Amino acid sequence: MQRLRFKRLGEFAGRGRSAVRGLLNWRRGGGASSGQRPYLEIQYHPHNIRRGVKYLFLTRKQVAQIVLVTASYVAFVLFSIAIAPTVIGNYLAMGEYEDLVRQRAHEGERLKVKVVELAELETRSDAKRIEMSKIYLAYGFSDDSSLGKGGYPHEPAKVPQSIFAAEIRRGNGLHARISEQHGVLSAFLDEVESFEELHREQAETTPSISPLRGGDFVLTSPFGTRTSPFTKKIDFHAGLDLAAAEGTPIYAPSNGVVAFAGRYPQRQSVGWNRYGNLVVLRNGERFITLFGHCDEIKVRNGQKVKQGDVIATVGNTGWSTNPHLHYEVRRLGDSGDFTPIDPRIYILDHRWSDEESFLILGRKAPDPRGFEPLPRILRR
Numbered sequence: 001m002q003r004l005r006f007k008r009l010g011e012f013a014g015r016g017r018s019a020v021r022g023l024l025n026w027r028r029g030g031g032a033s034s035g036q037r038p039y040l041e042i043q044y045h046p047h048n049i050r051r052g053v054k055y056l057f058l059t060r061k062q063v064a065q066i067v068l069v070t071a072s073y074v075a076f077v078l079f080s081i082a083i084a085p086t087v088i089g090n091y092l093a094m095g096e097y098e099d100l101v102r103q104r105a106h107e108g109e110r111l112k113v114k115v116v117e118l119a120e121l122e123t124r125s126d127a128k129r130i131e132m133s134k135i136y137l138a139y140g141f142s143d144d145s146s147l148g149k150g151g152y153p154h155e156p157a158k159v160p161q162s163i164f165a166a167e168i169r170r171g172n173g174l175h176a177r178i179s180e181q182h183g184v185l186s187a188f189l190d191e192v193e194s195f196e197e198l199h200r201e202q203a204e205t206t207p208s209i210s211p212l213r214g215g216d217f218v219l220t221s222p223f224g225t226r227t228s229p230f231t232k233k234i235d236f237h238a239g240l241d242l243a244a245a246e247g248t249p250i251y252a253p254s255n256g257v258v259a260f261a262g263r264y265p266q267r268q269s270v271g272w273n274r275y276g277n278l279v280v281l282r283n284g285e286r287f288i289t290l291f292g293h294c295d296e297i298k299v300r301n302g303q304k305v306k307q308g309d310v311i312a313t314v315g316n317t318g319w320s321t322n323p324h325l326h327y328e329v330r331r332l333g334d335s336g337d338f339t340p341i342d343p344r345i346y347i348l349d350h351r352w353s354d355e356e357s358f359l360i361l362g363r364k365a366p367d368p369r370g371f372e373p374l375p376r377i378l379r380r
Contacts, residue, residue: 039063108164115167118174125181127351132188137345138206139195140286140331205284207253207346209307211291211327212314214350217242220324223342229321238340238371239290239328246323248314250291252305253329253346256281259288260378261297263317271372275326276318279311280378288338288374292326293318330374338374 040063042056058066196203210217221241228235260280264272272278275292279299282288295315305311316323329346330338344352 108167111164111167111171115171115174118171118178122174122178122181125178125185128185129181131348132185134345134348135192136188138208138348139192139202202284202286204255204307205287207283207287207289207329207343208348209251209253210347210350211250211253211289212242212244212248212325213251216248217244217325219243219352223340223344236371238330239292239326240343241324241326243322243324244314246295246314246316248325249310250279250294250312250314250325252281252307252309252311253289254283254287254307256283256287256289256305258282258299258301258303258305258311261299261301261303264375269372269375272375272378274319276320277312277315278318281305281311286332288330288378290326290328290330292328293320293324295323340371 038057039060040058042058044054044056046054219240220243221237223240224237225234226237227233258279259282260278263277264275266273275290277292277294277297279291279294279297280288281291291312293315294312294317296313297311298313299305299309299311314323314325320326327343329341329343331341333339
């Protein structure tokens with residue numbers, strides 16, 4: 001049986017010749033030349049008795065070094081065991097943190113998409129607001145009317161500290177403006193519905209749709225001052241010139257009665273004769289709509305028409321440089337005359353590029369000079 005024995009050399013006294021021999025063997029190994037005295041003996045006894053006992057002598061310094069190394073190793077093991085839960089926890093937390101970073105990036109992308117959607121919603125809200133203003137003018141509500149007026153503005157929500165703070169702030173601002181606009185539109189629509197219920201005839205005879213379908217025309221000359229293509233002088237254009245293919249159907253913008261259908265006699269008025277084939281509708285008591293340069297006229301004098309009925313087709317008659325429809329809307333004013341109004345105000349099913357500007361001008365009373373007054377025959 002193999003055995004290891006540890007003895008301090010002070011115990012060698014009285015042990016006999018074998019102990020002295022071991023000490024002499026240690027000295028032959030150089031221990032004496034080092035000037036250090038042996039402190040610890042380690043004996044190795046193999047199980048085979050024919051093999052001699054092996055000795056290892058250690059000095060005090062060597063023992064101290066071994067103890068120090070062993071203690072350091074034990075301390076390292078104990079320290080590793082102590083901090084292992086923290087290290088493992090930190091490793092797991094790092095994985096969780098990386099998952100949170102990826103999730104935050106994903107949520108950031110979703111936030112950007114939502115802000116873009118809010119911006120698009122605000123654009124649509126602005127379009128509805130413009131339609132509201134057009135209806136406001138079309139029905140002739142006065143500026144002191146409460147229709148379409150908003151209340152207190154909505155305050156944007158506070159923004160927490162975040163790398164997405166700027167995007168959140170923009171989204172909150174959009175949300176606040178849309179909420180305010182929604183409140184204005186809701187109040188306006190409620191009042192308009194009440195107005196239309198009480199004034200159904202006026203609602204049905206107020207022009208509100210385009211006389212040409214949306215994709216069938218191009219605006220070539222707007223309402224207002226322009227240079228005449230014939231005289232090259234500045235004149236007042238009392239309607240819209242809508243270029244379209246010859247034969248394109250022209251639709252009644254509201255219910256009405258045909259006040260005139262045909263070519264106005266030149267001997268009675270050169271100016272009205274220039275309109276070519278002309279259709280004039282009396283739309284209730286407040287409006288008269290005119291359709292000039294027509295090709296084929298589909299209605300007759302005194303005929304009742306409904307909104308959307310075909311009344312004529314686009315032509316190139318009268319003073320016309322190309323096939324187009326000259327469309328006018330005239331509204332009864334306080335003076336008793338039918339004054340031209342920008343027809344774009346009364347076209348609710350089509351968007352124009354400069355609606356804000358002509359809506360501002362539409363709130364002002366037009367200059368009664370510079371346009372052909374309606375002949376008595378067209379007022380009936």
